[in-house]
Amino acid sequence: MKKVILIVVLILSACSSDSETTTKKEEFSYFVFATPLSEHEIWLDAKVGFMDACNDYELKCDWIGPTTIDTEAMEEVMDVAIAQHADAIITQGVVSPEIINKANSSDIPVVLVDSDMEDSERYLYYGKNFSDQAELFLEDVERQIGKDEYLSVAIQVAEIDFEIATQQIEELKKVFEKHPGGFEIVKITESKSDSVRAKREWEYTLQEADVDVAINFAGESAISCGEVAQAMGIRDDILIYGVDNMSQTIDGIADGKIDGSVITSFYNYGYDSVAMLYDYLNNGKVESEKKKSVQLKMINQENVEEYLNEQDEKNK
Template identity: 55%
Template sequence: MKKILLLLSIMLLGGCQMGTQEKEDYLYFLFATPLAEHDIWLQAKEGFDDACEDFHVKGDWIGPTVIDTLEMEDVVYTGILQQADGIITQGVISRDIVAYANQKQIPMEFVDSNMENSEHLYYMGKDFKKQAQLLLADIEEKKGKNEPLKVAIQVANLDFQIAKDQIAEVKEVFEQHPGGYEIVNVSESKSEEIRAKKEWEFVMSQHADINVAINFAAESAEFCWEAAMQQGIRDDMLIYGVDDMPITLDFIKEGKIDGSVVTSFYQYGYEGVRILYEYVTTGKKPEHIETNLIIVDKDNINHYRELNDGK
């Protein structure tokens, strides 16, 4: 409770100041981000800010700097107390908080990670089956269809449903590979660079036969390359990342990483506001929006964002 009150005080001093006075005649949307300073989530902030300006609404972007679902819940709870007109967040928070927002008639959207069978307005995120299909198609193009695949995967957090879903789709889709496949290891970074590095170093020291490394944690790909170089097995390995971290893009240009599966986090922010705005002002519920998904490689790296963000 002290944490909630402290956060509320900070928001009231630096944000919309809606808790100590009668609510003014404007819409207020909150983006409770899982990572406030992460390069990828800052793309969502860019879209969120642009949409708030275009639709003339006030918005706050608030969240922890490291993975901390309890702090995310505090942010959402404070938004409910402030009578936000809508909340955008990742579907990793408590169902009780979501139910409380619904009780207060505050629409909530999830981006990047869903929460099945919960009372929310909309979910926007990657199609994990398509992600796995894109990866396998690229792997088979580079290695052929008959080479046995020894796959290692790193996720941000094994407890998150998003990680479980991504791994499940890889297992299902890769079963179609004629040469067969085996997932030799799954590790987690906890979205911490030091841990990502240590985990990959350990995995590759134990599994020198890895020929495909998939990083579902955005910060992990560079450390995967470093570990592969350290073990002298990079030449026989394909390395994939997710998202378009600046360092990941640099590594793709330099040939250190073979590709990265990228969706538009900008769309998460922009479309999230647009959907909330239309629902709050007209009652229109959102239709299905397919999130763009591509593999960024050396061939398309200079123009992929124009196509993916729809800007």
């Protein structure tokens, strides 16, 4: 009789153990990063940070998005994530507010990185302060040509209709109004995140207008502008700026093709967004500020070598 009881206890123990194991396997948090560009160098930095955080917090995560700018494809990724009951979504604020609101109504918090949509029901925005970015541009321009020179400014963005483009241009206008010598924006073009188009648009612009300052809000545009200016023999007559730390942009600064770029850490976009969402969902920590600014830095020809050395040390 004791032997029978022992066998029953062992069977029940085994069943209990299997059940607990199965439950543990099924218990996970699922985060989705709906990236705007799945193969772009800068956004791949965000992917590394995102995946590192997912590993550290033991989350199930997906990084999904189009290879070229396609907001409808991004929204489809979010729609699928909502249908799959994802716990959180991270994306750039170029999608429609309706899809963000749909996630929110399904109790899925959304963190927007790099560009905001204040009229949406996003959990928070984590990205650049565009006024600070414009200040860095103006400070470097005035450092090089002084405060009394009139500035003829041309701008290139990725997509003119994107809110991020509008926000950056508006903040640039506000800040540059402080320039004592005055300024005018003579041309605004778009690259569609394509380097061939970026170069073609800069060729048209520099042929049609006298430009003192070229500001590129699309990652691939600064090097394209520098190459066009060199080919036209006007590189010494124009200040060329970009954003972000794409390798070709930083190399362009080192080679003298570009004057500077305002950079931030896209790695932190991925890592910190996961960390904030995890704390919110698992520890009840609600961020008091719904707009969190990342640190910005101007890389120019004075500090580019120092920056490159720092990057080499990090990669060792």
